[in-house]
Amino acid sequence: xxxxxxxxxxxxxxxxxxxxxxxxxxxxxxxxxxxxxxxxxxxxxxxxxxxxxxxxxxxxxxxxxxxxxxxxxxxxxxxxxxxxxxxxxxxxxxxxxxxxxxxxxxxxxxxxxxxxxxxxxxxxxxxxxxxxxxxxxxxxxxxxxxxxxxxxxxxxxxxxxxxxxxxxxxxxxxxxxxxxxxxxxxxxxxxxxxxxxxxxxxxxxxxxxxxxxxxxxxxxxxxxxxxxxxxxxxxxxxxxxxxxxxxxxxxxxxxxxxxxxxxxxxxxxxxxxxxxxxxxxxxxxxxxxxxxxxxxxxxxxxxxxxxxxxxxxxxxxxxxxxxxxxxxxxxxxxxxxxxxxxxxxxx
Amino acid sequence: xxxxxxxxxxxxxxxxxxxxxxxxxxxxxxxxxxxxxxxxxxxxxxxxxxxxxxxxxxxxxxxxxxxxxxxxxxxxxxxxxxxxxxxxxxxxxxxxxxxxxxxxxxxxxxxxxxxxxxxxxxxxxxxxxxxxxxxxxxxxxxxxxxxxxxxxxxxxxxxxxxxxxxxxxxxxxxxxxxxxxxxxxxxxxxxxxxxxxxxxxxxxxxxxxxxxxxxxxxxxxxxxxxxxxxxxxxxxxxxxxxxxxxxxxxxxxxxxxxxxxxxxxxxxxxxxxxxxxxxxxxxxxxxxxxxxxxxxxxxxxxxxxxxxxxxxxxxxxxxxxxxxxxxxxxxxxxxxxxxxxxxxxxxxxxxxxxxxxxxxxxxxxxxxxxxxxxxxxxxxxxxxxxxxxxxxxx
Numbered sequence: 017x018x019x020x021x022x023x024x025x026x027x028x029x030x031x032x033x034x035x036x037x038x039x040x041x042x043x044x045x046x047x048x049x050x051x052x053x054x055x056x057x058x059x060x061x062x063x064x065x066x067x068x069x070x071x072x073x074x075x076x077x078x079x080x081x082x083x084x085x086x087x088x089x090x091x092x093x094x095x096x097x098x099x100x101x102x103x104x105x106x107x108x109x110x111x112x113x114x115x116x117x118x119x120x121x122x123x124x125x126x127x128x129x130x131x132x133x134x135x136x137x138x139x140x141x142x143x144x145x146x147x148x149x150x151x152x153x154x155x156x157x158x159x160x161x162x163x164x165x166x167x168x169x170x171x172x173x174x175x176x177x178x179x180x181x182x183x184x185x186x187x188x189x190x191x192x193x194x195x196x197x198x199x200x201x202x203x204x205x206x207x208x209x210x211x212x213x214x215x216x217x218x219x220x221x222x223x224x225x226x227x228x229x230x231x232x233x234x235x236x237x238x239x240x241x242x243x244x245x246x247x248x249x250x251x252x253x254x255x256x257x258x259x260x261x262x263x264x265x266x267x268x269x270x271x272x273x274x275x276x277x278x279x280x281x282x283x284x285x286x287x288x289x290x291x292x293x294x295x296x297x298x299x300x301x302x303x304x305x306x307x308x309x310x311x312x313x314x315x316x317x318x319x320x321x322x323x324x325x326x327x328x329x330x331x332x333x334x335x336x337x338x339x340x341x342x343x344x345x346x347x348x349x350x351x352x353x354x355x356x357x358x359x360x361x362x363x
Numbered sequence: 364x365x366x367x368x369x370x371x372x373x374x375x376x377x378x379x380x381x382x383x384x385x386x387x388x389x390x391x392x393x394x395x396x397x398x399x400x401x402x403x404x405x406x407x408x409x410x411x412x413x414x415x416x417x418x419x420x421x422x423x424x425x426x427x428x429x430x431x432x433x434x435x436x437x438x439x440x441x442x443x444x445x446x447x448x449x450x451x452x453x454x455x456x457x458x459x460x461x462x463x464x465x466x467x468x469x470x471x472x473x474x475x476x477x478x479x480x481x482x483x484x485x486x487x488x489x490x491x492x493x494x495x496x497x498x499x500x501x502x503x504x505x506x507x508x509x510x511x512x513x514x515x516x517x518x519x520x521x522x523x524x525x526x527x528x529x530x531x532x533x534x535x536x537x538x539x540x541x542x543x544x545x546x547x548x549x550x551x552x553x554x555x556x557x558x559x560x561x562x563x564x565x566x567x568x569x570x571x572x573x574x575x576x577x578x579x580x581x582x583x584x585x586x587x588x589x590x591x592x593x594x595x596x597x598x599x600x601x602x603x604x605x606x607x608x609x610x611x612x613x614x615x616x617x618x619x620x621x622x623x624x625x626x627x628x629x630x631x632x633x634x635x636x637x638x639x640x641x642x643x644x645x646x647x648x649x650x651x652x653x654x655x656x657x658x659x660x661x662x663x664x665x666x667x668x669x670x671x672x673x674x675x676x677x678x679x680x681x682x683x684x685x686x687x688x689x690x691x692x693x694x695x696x697x698x699x700x701x702x703x704x705x706x707x708x709x710x711x712x713x714x715x716x717x718x719x720x721x722x723x724x725x726x727x728x729x730x731x732x733x734x735x736x737x738x739x740x741x742x743x744x745x746x747x748x749x750x751x752x753x754x755x756x757x
Contacts, residue, residue: 062542094515106592130688157553201391202398205731206365210710211406214723217715223538299525302711314526321530325538332534335527343522 024153034085041078045071098344105341109161112154118145120154121309132327135225143333146319152329156309156337160224162312163341167292171285174234179281181235183273184241187250187265193243200236208233209298216304226305231293241284244356245277283356286349290342297338313338388739399453399731403724404445412427412718417462434463462717476729478605479705485621485689486628487683494633495679498640499667502655502675505645513637520634529627529700536600538622544597551590553585570676575662598699603702624701632686639682644675681741688737692730693749698717706730 020032048071053066080093108115118141119125129149132140143152185196215229249255250273258272299305308315314335320330415431438443451458457468501513523531535543562579600623606616647653647672654668695707706726714723 083369084681111734174590198394202395202402205395205726205734206735207689207695207730209695210692210730212501212725213695214403214406214410214715218406218411223588268373292524295538297524298526302699306472317526324530324534328534331530334522335530338524339522339527342524343519346518346522 034081036080038082038085041074041081042135043077044113044300045078046078048309052090054077088217092351093124095347098347101344105160105344106164107338108157109164112157112161115157117154117157119153120151120158120311123148123150123309131172132330135329137334144329145318147323147327150311152316156313159311159313159316159334160337160341162306162310163293163338164225166226166230168295169223170230170292171289172235173227173231174238174288175281175285177231178235179242179274179277182239183246183269183277185239185244186246187269187273192270193205196239200239203232203236203301209295211221212299213302213304214297221305221307226296229297233295234288234292237284237288238281241281242277246273246281249273249276266325280353280357284349285344286352290349292347293338293342293345310314388742392735392739395735396728396731397449397667399723400449400728401445403727404448404720405441406719407715407718407723409439410718412716414538414718415459417718440495441745447632450720452725452728457728458721460713460719460722461665462719463712468721471722472712472726472729473704475706475726478703479691479694479698479707481617481621482624482628482694482705483687484689484746485625486632487687489625490632490636490686491679491683494630494636495642495672496504497633498637499644499672501637501646502641502648503663503667510641513641516633517638520630523630525627525696525727526700528630529624532623533602533700540597540599544594548594549591549599551593555586555708557591559583560588603700605701605703624694624697624703627697627700628658628690635686635730638683641733642677643678644671647671647675652675677745681745684737684741684744688734691733692727 048067049074052067052071062133076093076097079097083093083096085189118129129143129145129151131145132147132148133145135140135142135144136154141151141153143156146155147152181196183192212229212233215232216226219225219229254267255272258268263272296305296312297314297317300312301318303315303316303318306312308319316334317331319328320334324331413428413598414435414437415428415434416432418435430437435669436447439447448458457472458472459467461464464728497513501507501510502508562576563584565579566576580594598619601620604620606612606620608614610616610618612619653666653670656670661670691706694703694705695711696702698707704727708722708725713719714726
């Protein structure tokens with residue numbers, strides 16, 4: 017996110033140190049993180065925490081320098097790190113069954129495994145184990161699979177239904193728009209988490225039901241976005257031209273408006289996925305989402321919350337993964353919106 | 364009609380427009396509230412379980428269940444039940460809770476709503492107290508290290524799920540209290556050091572008058588004093604529970620138990636508020652009258668506080684109002700983590716889980732009324748504060 021304060025070419029003499037500083041910084045970061053996680057095991061937890069956090073900070077600054085040196089000053093390091101993180105999460109979730117993971121779901125199969133082992137990157141359980149000896153890395157990856165399935169499913173449903181209603185409201189106007197507005201306002205006036213909880217008490221927590229319930233939460237947002245974007249596009253010349261050529265309303269909606277509104281709507285998908293991952297996590301934390309033995313981020317955090325003082329990594333491992341995923345999705349979503357949302361770029 | 368052609372403000376007409384706005388908003392509230400309350404009833408129909416079982420327990424005779432269902436009005440079709448509920452709700456009677464011991468829904472809400480309102484209100488005040496100076500300072504130095512650090516930490520805070528934030532705060536403030544304590548002291552000392560260094564630099568370039576120098580020195584001293592004072596008197600925060608103002612501990616105990624829940628809620632809000640104020644302030648600072656102030660040689664502090672803050676704060680006020688409305692129904696997670704007797708847990712634990720439908724309906728209605736009313740209030744106050752909106756509405 018470093019803004020360009022002095023644009024223009026960087027003199028060669030300044031570029032070479034940047035390369036060295038970048039590489040040296042990365043090496044230093046790796047050493048710091050290693051010392052913090054493995055090298056000083058048994059010493060004070062605060063020292064280790066400072067070492068790891070400091071190492072990560074140094075690593076980020078060094079990578080920033082390095083990318084700046086290699087690709088120029090406009091490169092957005094945090095954006096590329098976010099893309100990299102999401103690729104890793106999606107790939108791990110997709111390949112979860114193939115990866116050589118230790119047992120993370122069936123407590124009867126993890127019998128000989130060490131119990132509540134602390135994270136140690138160079139052991140069989142890189143992120144540690146829980147009170148049943150279940151592997152946290154495996155749990156986090158299977159949890160990612162569920163979270164992504166549920167929230168992407170919900171966004172897909174909300175996108176189609178909400179988008180269509182929004183386009184119709186923005187194009188037809190009149191009484192239909194008024195009714196849609198009142199319904200959207202009512203849905204938004206309902207406390208969202210309470211609506212979700214009531215729904216999930218009523219139905220079985222399955223992936224499909226959760227997706228539907230979360231979709232209901234996202235639909236008003238999609239209706240509003242689609243309507244606002246349709247209002248912009250419906251006044252453009254090509255719609256007037258289509259009208260003048262005698263196009264039917266259906267043709268105008270599906271051939272002229274929908275393709276144009278879809279892209280800005282899609283650019284919001286990342287941010288809505290991030291919101292829904294948090295919502296699913298909250299439900300899961302309250303015990304209303306997919307229950308154990310299936311691990312989800314929320315139920316892992318909830319299970320660890322009772323032992324927070326003694327075994328903090330049970331909470332902080334899944335919490336960190338969840339935080340990084342939400343952060344990455346927000347960052348990518350911001351960028352996507354800057355590129356594709358016409359209302360955003362027309363300042 | 365062209366806005367500029369109209370006479371700017373005619374006193375009578377001006378308030379007429381505002382009143383019309385108010386009427387429109389109130390009219391808009393009615394269908395929303397009707398739909399929300401009907402949807403609540405319909406949703407409760409979906410929840411499995413028989414309220415009669417909640418009343419009598421699991422092993423009563425079938426005819427007793429039927430009698431209780433009759434008494435509760437459960438044998439009537441849904442629309443009829445809704446109309447009769449609505450009839451008494453309009454006259455202010457929300458009925459009694461079904462589950463033993465039966466209490467009036469109003470008294471349940473009256474004991475829970477203040478807790479939620481206090482948490483939401485405290486969170487809002489904390490968020491404003493932190494975000495206004497941070498947002499202003501970041502906007503006055505776009506691209507500086509402080510600005511970039513603010514951007515990074517706000518996007519971090521926005522991505523922090525509330526239950527993770529709550530557990531993190533418990534881990535730091537309850538289980539490892541010396542970490543936030545020393546961090547606070549360090550931040551205060553660093554801040555004071557920076558201010559002292561900045562003052563010295565200005566003094567050397569002779570940019571300060573005597574009274575300004577005094578203020579800067581007072582600022583350094585105040586920062587140090589607050590830092591050391593808070594460090595010395597650092598309270599210990601409880602893991603869970605809530606002490607009412609009317610309780611044994613009085614207001615001190617009440618604030619001590621409400622602090623962490625409110626801070627948890629405030630963390631997300633701080634980030635949103637600070638970002639909004641920063642971006643609004645940046646565009647205000649590009650206005651001509653700010654340039655004029657600068658050219659006159661006004662000190663930066665005065666330009667920021669006197670000239671730029673008020674016109675930049677419209678959207679912040681709006682957002683704060685909307686946030687307060689949202690929080691009244693949105694603190695379930697925090698109430699669960701910290702075990703607080705608030706509205707969220709009233710609805711979930713005493714309502715949805717045990718099938719006590721009058722409690723759920725009454726509580727959701729109250730939350731929806733607060734939410735919609737605050738939203739309407741924000742719209743109206745916006746019209747009062749900003750003449751352009753007022754004229755546009757006419």
